[in-house]
Amino acid sequence: MQSFRERLKTNRAIGVILSLALIAFLIQLFLSPWVYRKLADGFHLGFFPILSVVLLLLLSLILTFDSHRKEKPADLMTLTFKSFLGVLLILGGCGFYFLVMRQIGFLIITPIFLFLTIYALGLKSWWKCIMGAVVMTAVVYTIFSLLGLKLPSGILSGILFF
Amino acid sequence: MFQPDALIEAFHLFFTPQVFYWLAIGIALGVGIGAIPGLTATTGVALMLPISFALPVAPALGLLIGLYKGAIYGGSISAISFGIPGTPGAAATVYDGYKLTQKGQGRKALDMALFASVTGDSLSDIFTIFVAPVVAIVALAFGPTERFWLMALAIILIGALGGKHLAMGLISAAIGIFVATIGSDPIGGVSRMTFGQWWLMDGIHIIPLMIGIFAMPVMLVEAAKLLGERGIAKRARESISKAPWKTGPGLTFREYRRAWKEMAIGTSVGSFVGMLPGLGATVAAFLSYGVAKQVSPQKGIGTGKLEGVAACESGNNATCGPTLIPLLAFGIPGSPVAALIGAALMLQGATPSPRMFDLYPHIVYALFMILLVGNVFNLVIGRLFARLYAMLAQFPKPLLIPLILMIATIGTYAFRGNPYDVIVMVVFGLLGFGMTVIEMPTAPLIIAFLVTSMMEANLRRALLITGGSWGQAVFGSPLAIGLIIAVIVLVFLTVRYLQRVER
Numbered sequence: 001m002q003s004f005r006e007r008l009k010t011n012r013a014i015g016v017i018l019s020l021a022l023i024a025f026l027i028q029l030f031l032s033p034w035v036y037r038k039l040a041d042g043f044h045l046g047f048f049p050i051l052s053v054v055l056l057l058l059l060s061l062i063l064t065f066d067s068h069r070k071e072k073p074a075d076l077m078t079l080t081f082k083s084f085l086g087v088l089l090i091l092g093g094c095g096f097y098f099l100v101m102r103q104i105g106f107l108i109i110t111p112i113f114l115f116l117t118i119y120a121l122g123l124k125s126w127w128k129c130i131m132g133a134v135v136m137t138a139v140v141y142t143i144f145s146l147l148g149l150k151l152p153s154g155i156l157s158g159i160l161f162f
Numbered sequence: 163m164f165q166p167d168a169l170i171e172a173f174h175l176f177f178t179p180q181v182f183y184w185l186a187i188g189i190a191l192g193v194g195i196g197a198i199p200g201l202t203a204t205t206g207v208a209l210m211l212p213i214s215f216a217l218p219v220a221p222a223l224g225l226l227i228g229l230y231k232g233a234i235y236g237g238s239i240s241a242i243s244f245g246i247p248g249t250p251g252a253a254a255t256v257y258d259g260y261k262l263t264q265k266g267q268g269r270k271a272l273d274m275a276l277f278a279s280v281t282g283d284s285l286s287d288i289f290t291i292f293v294a295p296v297v298a299i300v301a302l303a304f305g306p307t308e309r310f311w312l313m314a315l316a317i318i319l320i321g322a323l324g325g326k327h328l329a330m331g332l333i334s335a336a337i338g339i340f341v342a343t344i345g346s347d348p349i350g351g352v353s354r355m356t357f358g359q360w361w362l363m364d365g366i367h368i369i370p371l372m373i374g375i376f377a378m379p380v381m382l383v384e385a386a387k388l389l390g391e392r393g394i395a396k397r398a399r400e401s402i403s404k405a406p407w408k409t410g411p412g413l414t415f416r417e418y419r420r421a422w423k424e425m426a427i428g429t430s431v432g433s434f435v436g437m438l439p440g441l442g443a444t445v446a447a448f449l450s451y452g453v454a455k456q457v458s459p460q461k462g463i464g465t466g467k468l469e470g471v472a473a474c475e476s477g478n479n480a481t482c483g484p485t486l487i488p489l490l491a492f493g494i495p496g497s498p499v500a501a502l503i504g505a506a507l508m509l510q511g512a513t514p515s516p517r518m519f520d521l522y523p524h525i526v527y528a529l530f531m532i533l534l535v536g537n538v539f540n541l542v543i544g545r546l547f548a549r550l551y552a553m554l555a556q557f558p559k560p561l562l563i564p565l566i567l568m569i570a571t572i573g574t575y576a577f578r579g580n581p582y583d584v585i586v587m588v589v590f591g592l593l594g595f596g597m598t599v600i601e602m603p604t605a606p607l608i609i610a611f612l613v614t615s616m617m618e619a620n621l622r623r624a625l626l627i628t629g630g631s632w633g634q635a636v637f638g639s640p641l642a643i644g645l646i647i648a649v650i651v652l653v654f655l656t657v658r659y660l661q662r663v664e665r
Binding site for chain 2: 011014018034037039040041042043045046048049051052053055056059060062063066068073074075076078079080082083084086087088090091094095097098101102106110113114117118120121122123132136140144147148149150151
């Protein structure tokens with residue numbers, strides 16, 4: 001007997017969740033005035049957006065009922081809540097790293113970001129993490145500088161060679 | 163029509179130290195990326211896209227095409243050395259390649275992989291050079307109705323053939339159509355689907371989208387595995403590093419020549435498969451392997467034979483040139499890498515379209531030269547550094563993942579200095595991760611995204627020409643009806659074949 005969690009990881013469940021979300025979105029689209037705006041050539045502005053959402057809805061319903069509906073994607077089955085949270089943290093970390101980089105500068109924040117991520121992913125040797133972070137930062141900075149792609153210098157912008 | 167002036171201009175564009183420099187870097191990077199399991203040619207090209215924007219057109223194409231060719235070959239290094247394909251296209255190479263390593267003939271296998279890759283790639287590039295202009299002439303005869311259906315059907319084909327599950331592939335394509343409508347309509351520039359955000363009025367830019375969809379998910383899935391199964395990952399790494407490195411003698415010319423039939427099969431299959439949207443190097447490699455096995459059962463392909471490696475590697479590398487044919491002739495990318503190269507051309511001001519041979523012939527001819535000369539660089543670099551790349555295949559994932567994420571983040575920002583691009587990259591990184599985890603292919607999304615605005619523009623032009631008659635605009639052309647029938651038949655046959663394979 002499958003648990004509820006296991007049933008949530010089938011293609012059918014994915015199809016149901018997608019369908020419900022798309023129905024809600026489609027209703028919201030139909031309630032938007034811009035959808036009905038007629039353009040100079042007689043075409044309606046909302047035609048292709050609505051077409052794409054309707055197609056998505058139809059395909060999600062097919063997913064719910066087709067011969068693959070009971071299949072469970074292998075990666076989804078092995079994905080734990082902890083690892084999903086970890087992925088969200090890493091993505092959030094990329095965003096945070098970028099925001100801080102614009103203020104503080106690439107050369108300061110990047111080794112810190114790399115060190116923390118390398119350590120979190122399992123390399124527990126401190127000196128290897130630090131060396132890896134510093135070397136990778138230096139290599140990437142050099143390549144981008146040679147290409148003329150400017151990276152944020154942040155608080156180091158007053159110093160002559162940055 | 164061949165243009166001698168454009169050819170001379172292309173020589174000037176191509177024969178510069180900068181082009182050779184970036185071609186070499188592209189190949190060197192590409193072989194390394196291909197050798198590392200978990201990284202693909204698509205990931206590498208997506209990451210280099212912002213960098214290519216800083217270069218003139220010919221060096222940019224050298225970098226990206228070099229990276230692509232190198233990565234397709236590089237996947238065989240890990241496949242032969244450790245039994246782990248570096249790229250999906252090298253999965254079939256494991257069957258014979260790894261067995262050869264276990265027999266002490268690893269060096270022969272690596273040499274055969276290199277020579278077969280370069281042979282298949284070179285011959286298919288010559289095929290591309292002759293076929294692409296002919297297809298482009300046919301494409302010029304297409305009106306808006308035919309172009310609309312060609313694009314719609316390319317999206318359907320890529321969605322249907324892009325993965326093992328038809329509905330998943332088509333959902334991915336439909337998401338691409340949806341994302342492409344964000345911003346403004348392609349004819350009048352009127353805002354739509356901006357969700358009240360002013361910065362979405364220009365739409366979603368191709369670079370953060372591609373990096374988010376192609377580069378981020380692969381690393382996020384690896385990160386999730388490391389975080390969730392740390393012990394298993396560590397044991398796997400230990401077993402790789404302890405695997406004995408057996409070299410043995412190199413390949414002889416006689417052995418290379420003996421595999422001529424398998425290389426011919428690989429080249430033919432790869433060239434044909436490469437031209438078709440949605441199939442790609444993996445399908446070409448497996449198909450070449452299967453055909454070679456059937457044609458010469460007495461050779462024992464699959465039991466550790468050099469001919470098996472030759473068939474797979476010539477098959478997957480022979481897709482490199484032909485995959486660009488739909489892009490150059492119709493402006494429709496038929497694969498993720500073609501989509502990336504198309505985006506690079508767009509960024510350089512040379513938008514791929516049926517008129518590409520008329521408007522930018524010098525760029526097209528330079529591209530052909532890069533395709534051909536890239537094989538020579540691939541041969542030299544692969545020959546000199548194969549063992550170094552085999553060591554690179556063991557690059558620890560805890561170091562690789564943060565490096566790729568960092569390059570993705572700063573590359574996205576550095577390209578045009580727009581902070582909202584990083585938001586887009588993160589959002590699509592999460593979407594791409596979700597799609598990868600539920601086994602939804604991501605390539606149809608990108609290709610549909612690139613093609614949708616052209617598709618809408620052509621439909622609206624057709625409606626204008628027919629005075630608003632939908633029936634005439636959509637079905638008024640016998641060629642269009644022929645295209646529709648051809649794709650329905652192809653999709654039907656493919657679905658039947660997939661169902662038979664599953665049973």
